Amino acid sequence: MAGQQTDGEVAAVDILSHYIDDPDFLDEAGREPTDFLLKTFINFMVALRDPVGAALPWLVYNLATHPRVVSGVREELVPVVSRASSAAGTVVFEPEELKDLVYLRAALFESLRLFPSGPIERKTVIADDVLPSGHKVHAGETVLVPVYSKRRMESVWGGDCREYRPERWLSEDGARLRFVPSYKFLSFNTGPRSCLGKNIAVAQMMSVAAVVWNFDVEVAEGHAVEQKLSVVLQMKNGLMVKVKKTGECV
Numbered sequence: 001m002a003g004q005q006t007d008g009e010v011a012a013v014d015i016l017s018h019y020i021d022d023p024d025f026l027d028e029a030g031r032e033p034t035d036f037l038l039k040t041f042i043n044f045m046v047a048l049r050d051p052v053g054a055a056l057p058w059l060v061y062n063l064a065t066h067p068r069v070v071s072g073v074r075e076e077l078v079p080v081v082s083r084a085s086s087a088a089g090t091v092v093f094e095p096e097e098l099k100d101l102v103y104l105r106a107a108l109f110e111s112l113r114l115f116p117s118g119p120i121e122r123k124t125v126i127a128d129d130v131l132p133s134g135h136k137v138h139a140g141e142t143v144l145v146p147v148y149s150k151r152r153m154e155s156v157w158g159g160d161c162r163e164y165r166p167e168r169w170l171s172e173d174g175a176r177l178r179f180v181p182s183y184k185f186l187s188f189n190t191g192p193r194s195c196l197g198k199n200i201a202v203a204q205m206m207s208v209a210a211v212v213w214n215f216d217v218e219v220a221e222g223h224a225v226e227q228k229l230s231v232v233l234q235m236k237n238g239l240m241v242k243v244k245k246t247g248e249c250v
């Protein structure tokens with residue numbers, strides 16, 4: 001994030017300092033942070049770390065159990081690898097080099113579709129209203145959207161809704177991402193309270209490309225991959241994997 005200019009240079013500023021330095025978030029005396037600022041920080045601490053931490057193991061798991069998708073991602077990476085740098089025989093990618101890769105992005109969205117970091121979306125009604133479906137809601141009531149279950153509804157995602165199939169995100173020629181409305185996908189929420197960090201999260205998760213290119217990953221034999229009953233969809237037992245450098249013999 002760009003900050004104040006010093007001698008023509010733009011100094012880097014982290015997102016928290018950006019808020020702290022904003023006088024709008026201090027009390028009237030300009031000294032103490034407002035309640036809103038404290039809540040914003042808590043929001044960022046929860047929103048930043050947990051959803052990506054929960055989503056990455058599911059992505060690695062989906063890739064490890066779908067070699068066909070790994071081949072597709074590697075194929076897409078071939079032209080990028082020729083430009084990328086490498087350290088100690090391991091190819092390293094910059095976010096800029098990965099941002100336009102559609103198949104990798106589709107693999108990521110498909111993993112978040114099946115395993116949304118927030119499996120339930122909870123809203124509190126502030127005023128009596130009628131939903132587009134015709135359902136009446138009253139102030140103070142809670143509306144729960146079962147995001148996780150919606151992924152497994154044939155009426156929403158089709159007969160293959162339980163399958164991990166990145167192709168559903170792609171145009172027919174595979175060259176572009178298909179438009180999927182945010183109210184259907186919902187992993188980043190929809191409407192005015194949508195995830196503010198979606199692009200950062202996607203950029204962070206695209207870095208899984210380095211794992212896909214440099215390593216063969218297998219789920220450890222006998223390891224039980226299970227979902228944890230929680231507001232964040234984590235893996236109950238974590239993910240234990242066997243990792244081998246690509247091209248190396250066992």
Ligand code: HEM
Pocket residue numbers: 043044047048049051052055112116117118121122186187188189192193194195196197198200201
């Ligand atoms: C895979 C990663 C992520 C997923 C699946 C995700 C998903 C979501 C969802 C579903 C919400 C709405 C929560 C609600 O109101 O019920 C949300 C809100 C939010 N997210 Fe994310 N998020 C991710 C990563 C991030 C990251 C990396 C950041 C920050 C850099 C971030 C910042 C936020 C913020 C600030 C909000 C609150 C927006 C508001 O209340 O107006 N998220 N996120």
